[in-house]
Amino acid sequence: MLKVSKKEMIVGGSKTHYFISPLIMDNVSLQSCPATNPSMLNVHLVPHTHDDVGWLKTVDQYYYGDRNYIQHAGVQYILDSVIDQLQKDPARRFIYVETAFFYRWWRQQSQDTRRIVTQLVNEGRLEFINGGWCMSDEATTHYSAVIDQMTLGLRFLNDTFGECGRPLVAWHIDPFGHAREHASIFAQMGYDGFFFGRLDYQDKARRMKTKEMEMLWRASESLTPPLADLFTGVLPNGYNPPEGFCWDQSCNDAPIRDDPDLEDYNVDEIVQRFLNAAFYKTNHIIMTMGSDFQYENANLWYKNMDKLIKYVNALQAKGSKVNVLYSTPSCYLQELNLANLTWPLKTDDFFPYADDAHDFWTGYFTSRPALKLYERLSNSRLQTCNQLEVLGGPKSTSGPFGEGDSDTMSKAMGVAQHHDAVSGTEKQHVAYDYARRLATGWAHCEVLVRNSLAVLSGSESPRVFCENLNISVCPLTESSQKVLYFSMNVYNPLGRTVSWPVRLPVNGSLYNVTDSNGKAVDSQVGNYVFMSFKHICNIYDMKSSSLLPLLSVRWFYGLSPHISINSKSILVYVFKFLKVNFDDTTGLLSSLTNLETNQTIRLTQNFYWYNASAGNNKESHQTSGAYIFRPNSSDPFVINKTAEIQTVTVSSTVQEVTQWFSPWVSQVVRLYEGHRELELEWTVGPVPIADGLGKEVITRLDTDIESSDYFYTDSNGREVLERRKDYRPTWDLKQTEPIAGNYYPINSRAYIKDDKHQLTVVTDRSQGASSIYNGSLEIMLHRRLLYDDFRGVGEPLSEPGEFFDGLVARGRLLLALTPPKMAADVHRPLAQGMVLQPLSPGTGWAPLFSGLQAALPPAVHLLTLSQWDKDSVLIRLEHQYQAKESETHSQPVTVNLQKLFSTLEVLGASEMSLGANQWKEDMNRLQWNTGTKASLPLSLSAKDPSPWEVTLNPMEIRTFLLRVRQL
């Protein structure tokens, strides 16, 4: 097998057998595409099902077909039925998308069935499309988790089917808007094209008119084309069949009644209706024949499509120029490529999505803020779990604390990326299920982490995990028995040192805190143990120096013991890098100063709520709901014009001001010593609805920055796009919702700027954000609504709380003020630190340990470090700066793969596609012509100095399979 041989050379004599490649041919599926007729209009019927990995039902309920009273859907039966029907006629085809379901099904199949399915895959009759664990949301997901979930699904397909199981096309038919970073990721994963269903109705109308439904999407401003170029097609009917041609059991369209002896013979009428469909740029058109959870009884579909093909093509004998065939998106794509046309170029993204004038899907950017945070936190935990699995070796998964694994967490994260999961658009019981899965995943990881720490520390003494530190509960450290001495472990998954506050409820008033080398650490009982964490693993000891009993401390509800407030004086808080002023009459922030750069902006921050539309106004009956944001006025209500300053804390490590706005809104403004950001820790909820008004709560930062109509938001936590109020780069926008129509998703940051100042906000989860006024930036924090918004979920978004009537959400915004050209140097590491947090500490001693030989260069982020199989690990190194955004860091940077790890010897390395399902050198994507010269030279990228020394260009991610040996 040729490919494996090539790998052998690269890794230096050590054979790799990671890939099953049962077939020699490249792109077997393409070679088995059905014949088309170049002199006719070829209609590619694409039988497909869209299987949400949770929405109205949980993923397992969908798999089994349980609780069909909620929604009739059973994926096990879909796959059973399709496989049966495919066998009946070799012309029939089917695509399958969601590996989370296929995986569940596959493992219940007999060897016979597996053999049949493999054969169907090898012959291109069953083709995997997209192939991730789920079809991820694009607005509220972080690229790190997206890459992971894609890798999880693609690996299963590769392990199971080899090259024939490799999806050639990305397929996001349902997500509610499309992120440029997703397109970039898909391109880097080797997909030849991308199809989706939903785009703004105005955009669609224009594209239909100008025949620009298909285009080349240049998805990165940093990567050299065509690295991030992705052929992108908008499907003609969303992802549904043409009207009147839905033959699923869930549809009521007339079947083809072709027995002339029975009543209502309708062949002629059906054929005629079909021939009236709209057409595209080439003489090929794709027709999605399927929809949500369809094909549970595939016979209905295939039987009628067989007839449709038969009767439409029969007309060719009478001069018809229409040729209908079973096809797949990749076969359709191949025909488009062969047409050798020039295609329009797209460089912005497809947000926000509106399907009508008052129907902007911008609410889900914020829906379910607690789930969104938990998902983000779980990503951090998973990375830690993965890393410790690698570092701890085989005993991590089977060690003194039992059987642990990272798979459960990987799969839980895989389903959580679904476009009705982290998006917040699922039913409440399903949201609980996602959270439960993440918690179960973590429970499995926790065993792994204990095992791994036991290996790394050489100590098998038990550890106590403090799961509920977010509400300041830790059973060991605050037990009623006085604790005189304990050790605490902290694991830092970033590849470099961070300083990070640790909050630990304790049962003594004064502790000495030292690191494991006995060096004192600055700490403050009742608030934080505040420590710098070096790469990989740090362990701290905390020794009590007092026997006085003390209440465990809850920061936001107690009074500060340190400073009494003179409400008439101007409050100023200052550390080395930042100064923040408060208005003494309103208690609100009033200015922010960067002491390094000596720049100050006026900064007022307050909380407001938009009154959610109840659907009773004259323009439209659209309500605000889980998906849709629709305020019934552009003017939000202020929650309080003034903030009551409740506590002020000043210490050597942290300064805090607690602001109280209302019984359901408060905030801690916080400065950490040595940090360049201001932290705003907001608490919102339970949002009151007794007044019968749904509320969408924002915080707004009003500054004197001359940002005009412009603001900036990131895409899936990576590259940043420019936004402009009431404007879309690619069409002449008719703005119909002045607020909701200007909201964009932010995953980790947003900013406004002028020539001098840039105010960047880094967030802890995905949210919706906008800039409605010059110098203003607003972020939606929480939503509580009274009505469903008619997009299927069938529930108003009104999350119950654990202790209160409604959900209380808490989160952090990190504010950085810099000159624009220095902004990235601050917000890039700040955001990565927010994403990969040191693991919530556990107690128990371990020696100071680092898995890396040295900290990574500042521009390099360790995106992935996970065990691949017994002898190999998957690593992704990322250049975390965009081209040109940092004078210092936006440069190529080189890493030596053999000098990374302290406990692993790297024996060989093979570079792979981003999805880790193809050798990099085998990537051979279709080429597309845009008719314009590439705006960037084709080979800006710096080359690798040697096989072991790999160079990362700005925004580049490189994926390697390393053959390793534990030292």
Add this chain to the structure above:
Amino acid sequence: MLKVSKKEMIVGGSKTHYFISPLIMDNVSLQSCPATNPSMLNVHLVPHTHDDVGWLKTVDQYYYGDRNYIQHAGVQYILDSVIDQLQKDPARRFIYVETAFFYRWWRQQSQDTRRIVTQLVNEGRLEFINGGWCMSDEATTHYSAVIDQMTLGLRFLNDTFGECGRPLVAWHIDPFGHAREHASIFAQMGYDGFFFGRLDYQDKARRMKTKEMEMLWRASESLTPPLADLFTGVLPNGYNPPEGFCWDQSCNDAPIRDDPDLEDYNVDEIVQRFLNAAFYKTNHIIMTMGSDFQYENANLWYKNMDKLIKYVNALQAKGSKVNVLYSTPSCYLQELNLANLTWPLKTDDFFPYADDAHDFWTGYFTSRPALKLYERLSNSRLQTCNQLEVLGGPKSTSGPFGEGDSDTMSKAMGVAQHHDAVSGTEKQHVAYDYARRLATGWAHCEVLVRNSLAVLSGSESPRVFCENLNISVCPLTESSQKVLYFSMNVYNPLGRTVSWPVRLPVNGSLYNVTDSNGKAVDSQVGNYVFMSFKHICNIYDMKSSSLLPLLSVRWFYGLSPHISINSKSILVYVFKFLKVNFDDTTGLLSSLTNLETNQTIRLTQNFYWYNASAGNNKESHQTSGAYIFRPNSSDPFVINKTAEIQTVTVSSTVQEVTQWFSPWVSQVVRLYEGHRELELEWTVGPVPIADGLGKEVITRLDTDIESSDYFYTDSNGREVLERRKDYRPTWDLKQTEPIAGNYYPINSRAYIKDDKHQLTVVTDRSQGASSIYNGSLEIMLHRRLLYDDFRGVGEPLSEPGEFFDGLVARGRLLLALTPPKMAADVHRPLAQGMVLQPLSPGTGWAPLFSGLQAALPPAVHLLTLSQWDKDSVLIRLEHQYQAKESETHSQPVTVNLQKLFSTLEVLGASEMSLGANQWKEDMNRLQWNTGTKASLPLSLSAKDPSPWEVTLNPMEIRTFLLRVRQL
């Protein structure tokens, strides 16, 4: 093939090849029954689908799965899917019931599929059950049409699959009550047993308690046991699966979730729930696993049943005594038979059916009276069509008037027998479809009849059929052009002479009417041409003797030209046999006298309506609807206490009085010369509902007959059962609906009697009837309702009329007053004459012709005469008297098969089962022990004198396949 050889001897050297018998074994299906475990409780899972041959959708819509927005149901897919699933595991079984659907499906299948299905049938994995064209209604069908529809279905199965396609079990799981005559028919067709789902809830409770859910039904008081004995089982869950075990796509019960890694693993709970099911008399229990239109996606059912069997039987290893298996009703029945128990005996029937205290399904006995009449008329037409096909020979179906056939009509009648067809419980659009099918069937027959008459008359001159004689329209005879001379053909399908009024609208005032021999016939222009019809075919000439133009005459709206009414005088009408008096103050009938027997009764007749319950009273929310009759008071409203006498007609052939009761109720009371019955031609409708009250219209005959609580109703037009008010023969009735709970179906007659007098009413269609008071008999004529009755049809029964807001129904009741012991001599031929009416005349000349050599003996009815294949005809001869009901006729009677026909030579004869799918001598039904000695000696039946001379005992029907040659 042995069986065919035996036949050859009987038919005298001429070979018969009518039957395809691909297998030598008897009862292959039984021999392939699954193994059971005698030491365990064996649970027979019977996968089945119940496919209504029209109900909420038309039969073709159901077949295709069209209009699924009304009801999701597509039979083509059910059969596709079941055949696929049966192939996956030889243990799986399925039964199929409705041949009307199977036939449609079969003819669209490839040879490959046909081969597979045949194999499945031969192996007993697919078993046909019941097997008629439909699952007939039992309350409103006539035995003649039931036998025909069964024959149609069974013949298709026999032609297609031979002996393995012969159903062994009758299966009426849905009909709303069960007729004794149906049981008798099934016994005579050779079925080994009968299962049904619905019986009175009180009866069911008692039977559950006493373990009498299974019994031997002795279904005839005339036929020698066990000729009409039928083992009968009541199914435990209607025809549904046990609660919680419905795994069809249409159900929402939890699937078996047996992957412990997925959420909600439920195997243990499901198994435990299943083991809690109730049990029967033997260690076998049947579980119907299916329901209405289920198994469209059979995988869902089989996959979960496979798991159920696997997990329940796995418990046997732990001591469980429950054994679950795939089975069929016939395999279950075989086990019951092998148990060799004694079974309770049942001799009455299962009417009326109530599923709760106020929920009597006695409304449908009358629902859609016009459809019920049209169905009955169509039966008569079909018999005529069949007979003329035989008599006219091959040119009947392909002759000078084109291609004609009786098949279309047979099939239309076949579906019309369905328990949501003639029953009147279908949606309105479906009722129209049934009528349309009958009309189409007749159009095909009309060609056949013309061809046949051309053959028989030697004249190919065109004929005009007067289809609309019921509203006195005939395009030829009343054309504006004066018609001086025309001939009219009348075909009499009875085997003997009848006298029958012919109404023909004409365009002249005076006609001479002669028969084809020139003999004058008494006629009366403006009323009737009144003629005696001899057997088979009579032709009459009508010659106009006047050129005066005259309006065409509508009898019921014109004034009589003959007699002026003196309203003060007592009206008396009299012919040779009957005298009828009217009350001169009320205008109502006052007495009836039989002049032959010199007996007189007081007889008052009037019209009333019950106010249909709107479901708003305190006992129950049950409404009256298509199924349910529920008056909200036991006292009906009289429509008018007096009748206005509008016209009186007296002539030598007929005397008529027209009574007007209200704008929507009128009646003609009519005596025919030479007739022994009084005819009441009622017209009811449009029933007014502007008052917001649903109405159920009855006519009530009040007499001085001392009938006490007793009255008598026929069963499917044949044997008569005694009824008693507020009483059931087999359980202690708690009467909760004093009116509706005493209604019974009548198909052709009802009577009350005392020692001296019997008043018999013969009807023209099926209706509901009761006797609420001593001496009283009431018949429900029409119903118009405002509410649905919650049994699924989803429409109030409010039939639109063609010209009015509501349907106008018209019909005839024939009253005979006799001593009880002479009653049958009158009502038997009267009823047969009503069922088989002379064919509505066409014009055109033909010579007098009779297909029979001589009239049949009075006790013998020619039930069937139809072409079987090229060289053979099917004939059924029936003894139309019950044992003991007629001194003259309740005796054995012999007919010589070779001396029946005038145009056919009978070459051979083979006797068959009643269903014509088995040689009579091969009938070998299971024997059952009732523990009581047979109440009748086993061989009362007289024997045949010779092979050609066949003897009929009372109520016996004998079925022969005759090999014939046209003379």
